[in-house]
Amino acid sequence: MKHLLSIEDLDADDIHRLLELTDHMVEVSSRPIPKVPALRGKNVVSLFFEDSTRTRTSFDTAAKRLSADTMNFAVSSSSVNKGESLRDTIETISAMGVDAFVVRHKSSGAPQMITRWTNASIVNAGDGWHQHPTQALLDSYTIRTGLNRRDGFEGLHIAIVGDIKHSRVARSDVQAFTKLGAHVTLVAPPTLLPPSLDGWPVDVSHDLDSLIADVDVLYLLRVQRERMDDALLPSLEEYSALYGLTPARAARLAPHALVMHPGPMNRGVEMVVDPSELPGSVILQQVTNGVAVRMAVLFTLLGSGSAASIGDSQ
Amino acid sequence: MTRLVITGGTVVDQQGERRADVAVQGGQIVEVGPDLAGDDVLDATGCIVSPGFVDLHTHLREPGKEEAETIETGSRAAALGGFTAVVAMPNTDPAQDSVAVVEFVREQGRRAGLCEVLPSGCITVGRNGEQLAPYGELAAAGVHLFTDDGNGVQDPQLMRRALEYAKPLGIVLAQHCEVTSLTKGAVMHEGSCCSRLGLPGWPALAEELMLFRDIELVRLTGVPMHFLHLSTARSVELVRQAKAEGLPVTAEATPHHFTLTDELLESYDAVYKVNPPLRTADDIAALKIGLADGTIDAIATDHAPHAPHTKEAPLDQAPPGMLGLETALALAVGELGLPIQRVLALLSWNPAAIAGVADRHGRPVQAGEPANLAVFDPAAEWTVVPANLASKSRNTPYAGRTVTGRVRHTVFGGTAVVRDGVATR
Numbered sequence: 001m002k003h004l005l006s007i008e009d010l011d012a013d014d015i016h017r018l019l020e021l022t023d024h025m026v027e028v029s030s031r032p033i034p035k036v037p038a039l040r041g042k043n044v045v046s047l048f049f050e051d052s053t054r055t056r057t058s059f060d061t062a063a064k065r066l067s068a069d070t071m072n073f074a075v076s077s078s079s080v081n082k083g084e085s086l087r088d089t090i091e092t093i094s095a096m097g098v099d100a101f102v103v104r105h106k107s108s109g110a111p112q113m114i115t116r117w118t119n120a121s122i123v124n125a126g127d128g129w130h131q132h133p134t135q136a137l138l139d140s141y142t143i144r145t146g147l148n149r150r151d152g153f154e155g156l157h158i159a160i161v162g163d164i165k166h167s168r169v170a171r172s173d174v175q176a177f178t179k180l181g182a183h184v185t186l187v188a189p190p191t192l193l194p195p196s197l198d199g200w201p202v203d204v205s206h207d208l209d210s211l212i213a214d215v216d217v218l219y220l221l222r223v224q225r226e227r228m229d230d231a232l233l234p235s236l237e238e239y240s241a242l243y244g245l246t247p248a249r250a251a252r253l254a255p256h257a258l259v260m261h262p263g264p265m266n267r268g269v270e271m272v273v274d275p276s277e278l279p280g281s282v283i284l285q286q287v288t289n290g291v292a293v294r295m296a297v298l299f300t301l302l303g304s305g306s307a308a309s310i311g312d313s314q
Numbered sequence: 315m316t317r318l319v320i321t322g323g324t325v326v327d328q329q330g331e332r333r334a335d336v337a338v339q340g341g342q343i344v345e346v347g348p349d350l351a352g353d354d355v356l357d358a359t360g361c362i363v364s365p366g367f368v369d370l371h372t373h374l375r376e377p378g379k380e381e382a383e384t385i386e387t388g389s390r391a392a393a394l395g396g397f398t399a400v401v402a403m404p405n406t407d408p409a410q411d412s413v414a415v416v417e418f419v420r421e422q423g424r425r426a427g428l429c430e431v432l433p434s435g436c437i438t439v440g441r442n443g444e445q446l447a448p449y450g451e452l453a454a455a456g457v458h459l460f461t462d463d464g465n466g467v468q469d470p471q472l473m474r475r476a477l478e479y480a481k482p483l484g485i486v487l488a489q490h491c492e493v494t495s496l497t498k499g500a501v502m503h504e505g506s507c508c509s510r511l512g513l514p515g516w517p518a519l520a521e522e523l524m525l526f527r528d529i530e531l532v533r534l535t536g537v538p539m540h541f542l543h544l545s546t547a548r549s550v551e552l553v554r555q556a557k558a559e560g561l562p563v564t565a566e567a568t569p570h571h572f573t574l575t576d577e578l579l580e581s582y583d584a585v586y587k588v589n590p591p592l593r594t595a596d597d598i599a600a601l602k603i604g605l606a607d608g609t610i611d612a613i614a615t616d617h618a619p620h621a622p623h624t625k626e627a628p629l630d631q632a633p634p635g636m637l638g639l640e641t642a643l644a645l646a647v648g649e650l651g652l653p654i655q656r657v658l659a660l661l662s663w664n665p666a667a668i669a670g671v672a673d674r675h676g677r678p679v680q681a682g683e684p685a686n687l688a689v690f691d692p693a694a695e696w697t698v699v700p701a702n703l704a705s706k707s708r709n710t711p712y713a714g715r716t717v718t719g720r721v722r723h724t725v726f727g728g729t730a731v732v733r734d735g736v737a738t739r
Contacts, residue, residue, distance in 0.1 A: 085623050085627070086627060086628070087623070107628030107630050108513050108582070108628075108629065109513070109629055110582075110628045112582045113582055113583075113626075127512075128512050129512030130512030131512070168512060171512055194508075195504045195505065195509055195515050195517070196504075196509045198506035199506055199510065200509075200510075230498075
């Protein structure tokens with residue numbers, strides 16, 4: 001695997017392999033000194049054209065635990081503000097010797113474009129409304145461990161609730177969860193669904209109450225205030241009443257059901273109940289698993305030798 | 315005075331098809347018949363000799379964006395594509411909303427001397443959609459086609475007034491149909507592809523709604539309108555109905571809209587970003603029927619050069635538009651499956667009439683007519699190489715594609731401005 005641009009490029013076996021490798025990385029992360037020399041001498045550059053403290057920090061931590069050299073390139077401190085083109089930026093930094101770029105961009109497709117201008121590996125850390133593949137992998141890993149489903153998600157019912165239309169997390173998660181065998185239902189008002197769901201292996205519902213008792217995983221997406229400006233929602237209060245996780249709805253969740261959120265949460269909108277009082281909440285595990293999953297991704301793209309080799313030397 | 319003869323070709327025009335040589339002298343066709351002799355011979359063996367093509371929709375970028383195209387480089391691209399006249403779109407900087415600017419554009423075209431550059435005028439001042447442009451002055455300066463292309467006129471009251479005011483002037487208003495409140499941020503066709511790619515969609519409805527409104531305004535005012543770059547199946551149907559009711563409407567379609575689909579955007583390559591966007595296979599099928607049955611009057615290129623670095627941006631930041639002048643003939647001949655005479659109607663005499671230049675372009679190939687001619691080999695295969703194009707820009711969506719049908723010579727005003735595929739000036 002040269003790049004990780006989209007879950008669309010992976011099959012179920014690829015995903016399983018990455019999740020198995022993540023098990024090793026969790027073990028590494030649990031050591032007193034959570035660091036291995038697997039990527040010593042590799043240069044990993046974070047290129048964040050859009051703010052994201054948590055994803056950037058997570059990748060940075062992952063790269064450092066594998067002993068890679070890391071560099072952060074934030075747009076505010078870059079020559080992008082001086083009118084340098086994306087291509088010139090990439091070619092210039094590449095010329096310094098880069099093994100992987102971790103790219104976050106507000107435009108869908110930007111990471112794919114960048115592959116034309118560098119020989120480095122590209123890891124998509126979120127592009128526009130398109131994809132956020134490491135989020136889907138960490139979500140899959142969280143479900144795999146949380147529900148003890150090492151062999152796949154057959155028979156699991158996962159509801160993804162919220163602003164599907166503008167969500168790269170939803171696009172990636174739908175593909176990852178269904179490739180692993182889950183049954184996915186998208187729950188949203190029609191205005192927050194993509195214009196067409198042709199080819200999406202999902203069901204659609206506009207009634208969270210009718211299915212909340214039956215789901216194994218309730219995945220809530222962030223709903224943004226600016227959606228009201230485009231007449232997509234009447235009000236956040238109405239959204240919250242119809243689609244939010246209220247205490248009443250939380251009480252109807254199955255005892256084993258997991259509650260997930262990619263963060264940052266809008267308390268009082270999609271998350272009305274206090275998640276710390278939800279027994280099924282695995283929202284912080286998602287964050288923890290994010291580091292291990294990103295270690296697995298970076299090792300797969302840049303590492304040499306077998307996964308077992310990372311267990312040894314320190 | 316040099317006598318130019320085009321020998322060995324087949325003449326095709328609105329009167330039919332015949333084997334004949336064509337002799338040209340003093341800017342005019344002087345003789346059409348077998349075995350003609352002259353001082354200067356253009357070999358046309360295996361080729362069609364036809365009236366030169368007329369493009370209703372060319373962006374020449376001068377004044378204002380000379381790094382993308384100039385009137386000279388765009389005229390050269392036109393000549394190499396067999397065009398002897400192009401209508402220059404008004405979205406220049408400054409816009410073509412004053413006599414001074416349209417005279418400048420026409421004069422630059424004259425200086426280049428490769429084809430006739432026909433400046434269009436704006437419908438509204440600065441293409442801002444707020445105040446009528448001075449149609450009377452512009453019409454007196456020879457402008458026939460008026461459009462805010464790049465923008466549609468959003469305000470129905472303003473559009474109604476524009477048509478009413480235009481009535482006594484004998485001009486044509488041409489609409490870029492797009493209700494912009496439906497296309498905010500849009501970069502590609504709204505459908506399954508954009509949904510998967512996570513890109514904001516440009517719904518077919520945004521085109522059809524304005525087209526429907528304007529057809530009703532034509533009904534109300536009786537003033538003719540031309541519809542630019544139809545892209546959807548429903549648009550074709552709306553124009554077909556309007557024509558069946560006898561309304562004075564005409565329409566054009568571009569080669570990229572009848573050959574390429576929105577799936578190309580999967581590459582996230584901004585060379586495929588265009589406005590209106592590439593649509594679906596069903597839309598292509600409907601456009602082809604419309605081109606065959608006369609619903610669509612003309613093939614227009616919407617030649618839209620953009621400097622390379624501007625297209626090396628993410629889709630939402632790159633400007634829309636594609637090159638078209640040098641590939642139009644090949645796509646029309648090679649992809650439509652229509653008789654050559656119908657293709658020529660779409661490329662030559664129909665657009666000549668819409669542009670108001672039927673007195674000198676798209677004329678029958680016969681003695682006494684102005685010598686504006688295209689000579690092309692309908693069977694010649696060639697590969698589109700961006701670096702070989704005459705345009706200053708490189709944004710062709712057909713790079714690397716092998717196409718069929720190539721212009722060999724172009725005669726403009728009696729001069730061979732293209733000989734054997736090479737521009738002579």
